[in-house]
Amino acid sequence: MINRKDMIDLFRASSAYINAHRGKVFVVLLSGEAQADGNFSNIVYDLSLLHSLGIKLVLVQGARPQITAALEKANMNSSYHRNLRVTESKCIEIVKQTVGILGINIDALFSTGTRNSPMHGSDIRLCRGNFVTAKPAGIHDGVDFHFTGKVRKIHATAINKQLDQGSLVVLSNLGYSLTGEVFNLSAEEIATEAAIALNAEKLILMIPEDGVIDDEGQLISSLSESDAKKYADKKAKLLDEESKCISQALYASLRAYSNNVHRTHLISFKSNGALLQELFTREGNGSLVSNDSFDKLREASISDVTGVLDLIRPLENDGTLVERSRELLENEIQNFKIIEFEGAIIACAALYPIDFQSGEIACIAVEPNKQKNGYGEQLLASLEKNATELGFTKLFVLTTVASHWFIEKGFSEANLDELPDQRKKLYNMQRKSKVFLKKLS
Numbered sequence: 390m391i392n393r394k395d396m397i398d399l400f401r402a403s404s405a406y407i408n409a410h411r412g413k414v415f416v417v418l419l420s421g422e423a424q425a426d427g428n429f430s431n432i433v434y435d436l437s438l439l440h441s442l443g444i445k446l447v448l449v450q451g452a453r454p455q456i457t458a459a460l461e462k463a464n465m466n467s468s469y470h471r472n473l474r475v476t477e478s479k480c481i482e483i484v485k486q487t488v489g490i491l492g493i494n495i496d497a498l499f500s501t502g503t504r505n506s507p508m509h510g511s512d513i514r515l516c517r518g519n520f521v522t523a524k525p526a527g528i529h530d531g532v533d534f535h536f537t538g539k540v541r542k543i544h545a546t547a548i549n550k551q552l553d554q555g556s557l558v559v560l561s562n563l564g565y566s567l568t569g570e571v572f573n574l575s576a577e578e579i580a581t582e583a584a585i586a587l588n589a590e591k592l593i594l595m596i597p598e599d600g601v602i603d604d605e606g607q608l609i610s611s612l613s614e615s616d617a618k619k620y621a622d623k624k625a626k627l628l629d630e631e632s633k634c635i636s637q638a639l640y641a642s643l644r645a646y647s648n649n650v651h652r653t654h655l656i657s658f659k660s661n662g663a664l665l666q667e668l669f670t671r672e673g674n675g676s677l678v679s680n681d682s683f684d685k686l687r688e689a690s691i692s693d694v695t696g697v698l699d700l701i702r703p704l705e706n707d708g709t710l711v712e713r714s715r716e717l718l719e720n721e722i723q724n725f726k727i728i729e730f731e732g733a734i735i736a737c738a739a740l741y742p743i744d745f746q747s748g749e750i751a752c753i754a755v756e757p758n759k760q761k762n763g764y765g766e767q768l769l770a771s772l773e774k775n776a777t778e779l780g781f782t783k784l785f786v787l788t789t790v791a792s793h794w795f796i797e798k799g800f801s802e803a804n805l806d807e808l809p810d811q812r813k814k815l816y817n818m819q820r821k822s823k824v825f826l827k828k829l830s
């Protein structure tokens with residue numbers, strides 16, 4: 390059970406995100422797999438919370454596994470080509486029925502409002518309509534896709550009108566052609582094209598894993614365009630359904646990325662609360678493909694020593710930072726994280742272990758003309774996360790000039806005696822730095 394103080398801290402810490410997201414358009418893909426998962430009702434609760442916080446939501450409803458099951462039940466197996474289902478004319482009625490049933494189930498979930506439900510009082514209006522104009526996918530490599538379609542147009546003005554009136558817009562994977570026919574489309578394609586047409590702040594793709602996982606089994610929380618391409622190509626070569634799904638999501642993020650949708654989140658549909666954690670905490674809980682500076686935050690390596698020295702020398706010279714020789718920095722560079730901007734190191738900070746329970750933040754510096762952009766905060770948050778992962782419960786910092794900055798980041802002034810003995814012995818009495826401490830949970 391979360392204690393009162395943690396709850397208050399958590400709520401306060403989320404206010405910056407609440408303010409940043411209010412009034413923004415998020416397009417969320419709810420794949421058929423996500424709808425079939427036991428966690429889906431929690432996702433609906435969380436989406437309704439986002440709606441209550443003033444986020445304009447466009448939900449895109451997939452139906453792939455449900456259509457496969459319905460076709461199999463009717464002894465109508467369908468084939469795939471280029472990762473797209475071939476929808477023959479005999480199948481389209483079953484596709485329509487399946488998509489209709491899924492839509493009704495979603496409407497019902499969003500209508501929940503009993504007193505004991507998190508949806509109590511939310512009173513959400515869902516809006517559906519002919520917002521997607523489709524065209525036939527055509528014939529490729531001699532394969533006729535029949536009633537499988539592609540997006541011809543997303544009617545962004547009409548969608549925006551509904552969003553402005555406070556509705557939550559739901560798009561299914563069906564599109565309507567100018568000839569009055571119904572086409573079966575890829576929900577990923579609709580979500581991506583809708584995000585582009587609406588100039589959405591975020592495209593959110595629900596996937597079966599926690600995010601993109603690297604070769605060591607670690608979640609990659611932030612991916613650049615080139616990383617996303619590398620992992621998309623790698624996953625595309627694997628045959629299992631989960632890898633296929635993640636490669637499709639990454640390709641969708643790349644298309645969004647090159648069309649001005651600057652942030653695509655890949656979030657697990659299996660993990661309860663992952664959406665809230667990703668959107669309202671700095672640590673997140675998924676993988677973000679983005680083109681902003683956060684992508685460039687990384688661990689320093691020996692080749693960064695010169696760049697870090699260039700950054701910190703002026704601050705050493707004016708006494709803000711303790712002097713470090715090149716040799717010392719070469720030995721300690723593994724403790725540093727840096728932020729790179731167009732090839733130059735513009736910010737750095739280090740985490741030094743003191744003992745098994747405590748660590749020290751040191752040498753935090755941001756290029757003067759890049760300050761006040763949140764880089765310092767990003768580095769601190771990233772090192773705090775490392776400290777927590779290392780099992781540290783106490784994080785110290787010794788500073789002469791930045792006490793208020795650290796207080797604003799949750800540190801409190803401490804006595805010299807609170808420093809572990811081995812660090813106290815190295816305390817420089819002439820600098821008279823103040824000691825600050827943050828307890829980590």
Ligand SMILES: CC(C)(COP(=O)(O)OP(=O)(O)OC[C@H]1O[C@@H](n2cnc3c(N)ncnc32)[C@H](O)[C@@H]1OP(=O)(O)O)[C@@H](O)C(=O)NCCC(=O)NCCS
Nearest residue numbers: 753754755760761762763764765766787788790791793794
């Ligand atoms: C402290 C420092 C790392 C912060 O980096 P940053 O990227 O500018 O920080 P953020 O963008 O996350 O935060 C900026 C906010 O912190 C404030 N701030 C910056 N330095 C501060 C200080 N010494 N005391 C109090 N507030 C400070 C800024 O005024 C700004 O607030 P505002 O948005 O209300 O105007 C950076 O100012 C710096 O490099 N300073 C010189 C080196 C230094 O003092 N290092 C600390 C050694 S222990």
